[in-house]
Amino acid sequence: MTRTGAAEQPGVLSIRPLRRLWVALSLSGLGDWLGLLALTALAAALTSGEGFAEQTYWVGGVLVAAVLPGLVLGSPAAAAAARLDRRTTMAAVDVARFGLLLSAPLVGRPVWLVAAAFLTGCLTPLWRAAADSAFADMAGPDRAADARRLALRTLYGAAPVAGLLFALLALLAGGLLDEDLRADLPAYVTAAVFLLSAVAVFTAQGIPSRGTGAPSWEGPATPSAPPARGGQDAVHSGAGGAGGVAGLGAGRRVVAAVPVVRGLAIGLAGAFLAGGAVVGVARVHVGTLHGGDAGYGALFGAAFLGMAFGLFVGPRMLGDFSRRRLLGLAVIAAGLTQIALALVQNLVVAVTLTGLLGWTVGVAWATARTLIQREADEEARGPAQAFLQSLVHVVLLMVLIVAPVVAGLTGRHRFAPADDAAYSFDGTGAVLLGTAVLTLLAGLVAYRQLDDRRGVPLTGELSAALRGVPYVPPGTDVQETRTRGVFIAFEGGEGAGKTTQARLTAIWLRDHGYDVVTTNEPGATKVGMRLRAILLDKETTGLSSRAETLLYAADRADHVANVITPALERGAIVVTDRYVDSSLAYQGYGRKLAVDEIAEVNRWATGELAPHLTVLLDVPPETGFGRFASPADRMESEPREFHERVRRGFRKLAEADPDRYLVIDAGQSQEDITRQIRDRVREILPDPIPAGTEDITSTFPIIRD
Numbered sequence: 001m002t003r004t005g006a007a008e009q010p011g012v013l014s015i016r017p018l019r020r021l022w023v024a025l026s027l028s029g030l031g032d033w034l035g036l037l038a039l040t041a042l043a044a045a046l047t048s049g050e051g052f053a054e055q056t057y058w059v060g061g062v063l064v065a066a067v068l069p070g071l072v073l074g075s076p077a078a079a080a081a082a083r084l085d086r087r088t089t090m091a092a093v094d095v096a097r098f099g100l101l102l103s104a105p106l107v108g109r110p111v112w113l114v115a116a117a118f119l120t121g122c123l124t125p126l127w128r129a130a131a132d133s134a135f136a137d138m139a140g141p142d143r144a145a146d147a148r149r150l151a152l153r154t155l156y157g158a159a160p161v162a163g164l165l166f167a168l169l170a171l172l173a174g175g176l177l178d179e180d181l182r183a184d185l186p187a188y189v190t191a192a193v194f195l196l197s198a199v200a201v202f203t204a205q206g207i208p209s210r211g212t213g214a215p216s217w218e219g220p221a222t223p224s225a226p227p228a229r230g231g232q233d234a235v236h237s238g239a240g241g242a243g244g245v246a247g248l249g250a251g252r253r254v255v256a257a258v259p260v261v262r263g264l265a266i267g268l269a270g271a272f273l274a275g276g277a278v279v280g281v282a283r284v285h286v287g288t289l290h291g292g293d294a295g296y297g298a299l300f301g302a303a304f305l306g307m308a309f310g311l312f313v314g315p316r317m318l319g320d321f322s323r324r325r326l327l328g329l330a331v332i333a334a335g336l337t338q339i340a341l342a343l344v345q346n347l348v349v350a351v352t353l354t355g356l357l358g359w360t361v362g363v364a365w366a367t368a369r370t371l372i373q374r375e376a377d378e379e380a381r382g383p384a385q386a387f388l389q390s391l392v393h394v395v396l397l398m399v400l401i402v403a404p405v406v407a408g409l410t411g412r413h414r415f416a417p418a419d420d421a422a423y424s425f426d427g428t429g430a431v432l433l434g435t436a437v438l439t440l441l442a443g444l445v446a447y448r449q450l451d452d453r454r455g456v457p458l459t460g461e462l463s464a465a466l467r468g469v470p471y472v473p474p475g476t477d478v479q480e481t482r483t484r485g486v487f488i489a490f491e492g493g494e495g496a497g498k499t500t501q502a503r504l505t506a507i508w509l510r511d512h513g514y515d516v517v518t519t520n521e522p523g524a525t526k527v528g529m530r531l532r533a534i535l536l537d538k539e540t541t542g543l544s545s546r547a548e549t550l551l552y553a554a555d556r557a558d559h560v561a562n563v564i565t566p567a568l569e570r571g572a573i574v575v576t577d578r579y580v581d582s583s584l585a586y587q588g589y590g591r592k593l594a595v596d597e598i599a600e601v602n603r604w605a606t607g608e609l610a611p612h613l614t615v616l617l618d619v620p621p622e623t624g625f626g627r628f629a630s631p632a633d634r635m636e637s638e639p640r641e642f643h644e645r646v647r648r649g650f651r652k653l654a655e656a657d658p659d660r661y662l663v664i665d666a667g668q669s670q671e672d673i674t675r676q677i678r679d680r681v682r683e684i685l686p687d688p689i690p691a692g693t694e695d696i697t698s699t700f701p702i703i704r705d
Contacts, residue, residue, distance in 0.1 A: 012147045017206030018138040022154065024200035025131055028094065029155040031193040032124055033162030035101055036066050037300060038186035039117045040283050041170075041293045045183035046110050053408035056284050056427060058110045060404020063280060065114045067400060069121035071393050077125035085209045086130040087201060093127040094198035101191035105184035128155075137208045160308065163301020165189075170293035183293065254387045257380040260596075261387065263324070263449035264368045267331045268388055269395050270442025271364040274334045276396040277435040278303060278341070278354060280403035285428035288412075291347040298347075302355035310362020315370050316659055317363070320610065321465035323374070325458065327367040328447025334360040335440030342432035345424070365392075370656050375596035377588075403431045485568035486684055487609070489579040492617035493647050494636050496666045497673065501617065502577045504674050505681065509573055514685070517567040520577035522555040525562050531555040545591040549598055552583050557605035564609065571686075579611060581653050589649025590642050612684050615677055616654050619666035621647060 013019045043062045047055040081089060100116045132151060139147035166186055173182040201207075255262050279300070286295040310330075318326060334357055341353040368388060376384050407427030414424050453461065488505070490498040499520070506518045523532030531551050534543075543551075556579070567574045580602045588595035621643035654661040662680045664673055 012139050012143050012150055015138060017204060018135065018147065020200065020204035021131065021134060021138065021207060022150070024090070024197050024204060025135075025151060025154050026158065027193055027197035027200055028090075028127060028131070029158035030162055030165070031097065031101075031190055031197060032155075033159045034166060034186065034190045034193060035097070035120060036063070036117075037162060037166045037297060038101065038183075038190050039066065039104060039113050039120075041166075041296060042104055042183045042187060043110055043113050044283050044287065046108060046113070052284075052412050052426065055287075056281070056404045056408040058113075059283050060280060060400070060408075061114050062110075062117045063404075064397075064400050066117035066121045068397065069118060070125055071397055073122060073125050074129075078129040081126055081129035081133065084130070086134045087204075087207045087209065089130045090127050090201045091198045093123045094194045094201065096123055098191045098194040098198065101187050101194060105187045134207050138206060156304070157308070159304035160301040163297045163299075163304065165297075167294045167297030167301065170297060174292070174294070186293070254380070254384050258372070258376040258384045260324070260371055260375050260450065261384050263446045264327065264371060264388060265391055266442050266449065267327050267364060267446030268368055268392055270331045270439040270446065271334050271361045272392045272395045273399055273435050273442070274338045274357060274439040275303070275307075275361045276399035277403050277431055278338070278357060280400045281407050281428040281431050284404075284407065285426075285432070286347070286350075288424065288426050288428060289345060289347045289350060291350075295347050295351070298351050299354050302351045303358040306355035306358025307362040308358075310359040310364075311366045312362075314363040314366025315656060318462075318465040319659070320608075321461060322451075322453050323367055323371050324450035324452045325447065325461070327364055327371065328443055328450055330360045330364040330367065331443030331446055332440060333443075334364070335436050335438075335443055338432055338436035338439060342429045342436055373652050373656055374599070375594070377592050377594060379592075399435065403435070406434070407431045484571040486573045486686065487564065487568060487611045487613075488573065488575050488681065488684075489581070489611040489614045490575070490577050490617065491579070491581045491585075491614055491650060492666060493619060493621060493643055493650070495623070496617035496619045497670070498577050498617055500670065501615070501673060501677060502575050505677055506575045508674075508678060509575075509681075509685075515567075515570070515572040517563070517572050517574045518576075519559065519563050519574065521559055521579060521582065522552060524559045524576075525555075527558045528555045545587060545593055548591070549583060549587040549593060549601070552587065553601050553605040556580065556583070556602060560606045560609055565607075573685075576611075579614070580606060581614060581616075581650065584653055585646045585649035589652070590638070590646040592645075595649075611660065613680065614654075614661050615680075616650055616661055616663045617666035617673070618647070618651065618663055623667060 013022060039062050040059050043058045044055055047058045097120050100120050104113055104116045132148060135147040135151050136144040169186045169189055170182070173185040177185065255265075282299050282303075283296050286292070286299055289295065291299070314326075314330075337353055337357045337360060341350060341357065344350055344353065369385070372381055372384050372388070407430065410427030410430045412424065412426040490502045490505075492498050502518060502520075506516045509516045521528070522535055523529045531554060535548065535551055535555075564574050564576070580599075583598055583602055584595055587593050588598045621640055651663070654663050662677070664676055666673065
């Protein structure tokens with residue numbers, strides 16, 4: 001999404017005390033991930049001579065011990081952090097984690113590694129709860145959400161960095177240290193990172209000792225656990241602890257309120273089953289590929305780097321392609337990728353496939369969040385997101401427990417069908433292959449349940465999406481004619497300046513020789529004028545929200561058929577003041593109706609005609625109403641809370657479809673807004689001179705309005 005104006009205001013890191021706390025948060029997050037890698041690598045090194053099964057059990061035990069506390073202690077940690085001094089708590093936790101990581105290689109026993117991992121895992125939620133509430137209080141109420149999003153991104157962004165650093169430390173240890181000491185170096189470095197974090201906390205100024213900011217971590221930073229996607233509402237459920245498991249109890253009510261959740265739950269369970277299995281057996285599996293700790297770090301980093309890319313591109317990829325279908329396909333792709341990962345015996349290929357697997361998991365999670373935002377009303381959205389988050393946590397925990405056990409029981413096997421040909425298949429490969437099959441089945445079931453375009457061939461829709469055009473059934477020429485023109489819609493709340501900017505844009509385009517049609521909703525046709533009188537007249541009473549929605553859709557259907565489509569067919573540029581997104585924002589978010597149902601009605605009414613560009617002029621309702629000189633109409637007379645919901649709805653629509661939107665702070669000067677609109681519109685304008693004109697006439701034609 002292109003953002004200007006308000007979106008370009010200084011970030012929360014411009015707050016100096018918060019920036020210093022962010023340094024401590026970055027170090028703490030890096031220590032968390034690096035400690036997980038260091039302890040599991042130590043377990044593998046200490047048990048390397050005890051056989052494949054023993055090694056697998058100990059490595060898996062350390063991993064579960066490190067992850068389990070974060071999944072069950074989040075809420076108690078948040079309650080404890082609220083009663084303690086934040087600076088003292090964070091510093092004390094860092095010092096304790098420093099001692100635990102320092103002791104791990106010194107004691108050198110697998111049992112102590114499990115204990116150290118568990119104790120570290122118990123302390124981490126307390127540190128994060130204190131830091132999160134401090135972040136929110138230091139940023140202030142207006143920017144608390146931005147601060148928390150930054151904190152989440154910092155924590156999860158540290159994962160691939162930790163993987164790369166661990167790989168480099170392993171290479172360094174391999175070149176400088178004896179074999180018995182090579183696994184110790186990452187643990188010592190992790191201890192030093194926690195000590196630096198404690199120093200950063202002590203030196204940070206302005207950390208409130210206590211406050212009222214409730215922690216809002218969207219789940220702990222566990223292997224493959226999904227972070228929040230920037231720009232969308234986070235699931236504020238404590239620290240994702242016990243509430244994560246308890247949240248499953250609301251599953252039946254959530255599915256009843258948001259039917260799409262059933263398909264999302266099946267798909268996400270499959271995706272994170274695959275991701276959790278990879279993390280659960282990664283260290284031992286890399287050992288069977290003769291990769292060592294450096295390969296382990298590379299595999300781990302690839303998984304989370306791929307997931308980060310998937311989270312970023314998920315809401316943006318394939319344009320008009322069905323988001324429901326996309327989630328099912330992403331899970332199917334995860335299963336197919338993991339089948340290849342289970343069978344391959346080359347470390348470089350394995351790392352590449354792991355990155356691809358992480359990417360599919362990230363796409364699945366981002367797509368699921370987008371669907372919840374689009375298809376759940378405001379009351380059901382939070383419980384639906386919390387339920388899915390809880391489900392993911394439980395799936396991760398179960399697979400981390402089961403995967404090492406199954407791998408160890410399976411053992412190692414070597415097949416030699418010929419003297420010069422042999423193939424090794426061990427327990428980790430069996431785990432990856434088994435979970436891959438389950439993931440593939442989950443993806444197929446999810447695709448079938450979620451498919452909202454039955455009758456539309458998948459290959460045809462996918463091909464159209466890859467070309468950047470909407471799908472049109474064979475034998476029709478609608479797409480060809482519609483793409484001849486350019487369709488621009490202006491959206492926003494009351495008093496945002498849509499009409500003014502639409503008019504100025506049309507004048508500017510005509511001055512440059514374009515055929516421009518300006519229009520508006522409702523009321524651009526004779527039928528539309530009658531509907532407009534009904535919809536906006538304050539004397540209209542008793543009109544239900546559903547009837548209102550259908551009247552707007554009827555006006556829009558007539559508008560598209562008689563104004564917009566004919567203009568696009570002749571190659572004109574259509575500039576409209578309001579379009580489908582207004583119904584989604586006003587009737588969906590404002591009236592609290594089902595957004596997906598309104599979208600479906602309008603897709604049918606418009607023949608799925610979407611603007612090439614939607615300009616959203618974003619302004620607070622109080623500012624917009626302050627610009628009115630004429631009496632308010634029926635929609636403008638709605639209460640302030642209604643218009644606040646409408647504004648949030650517009651922003652969520654823009655965040656879910658960023659490539660189509662230009663979001664502008666409408667509080668800027670008219671000249672600045674106009675300049676930003678023109679800069680963006682230039683990117684989609686066709687050549688005003690018809691193709692081939694110069695070849696025919698050898699001259700430029702005269703351009704007239």
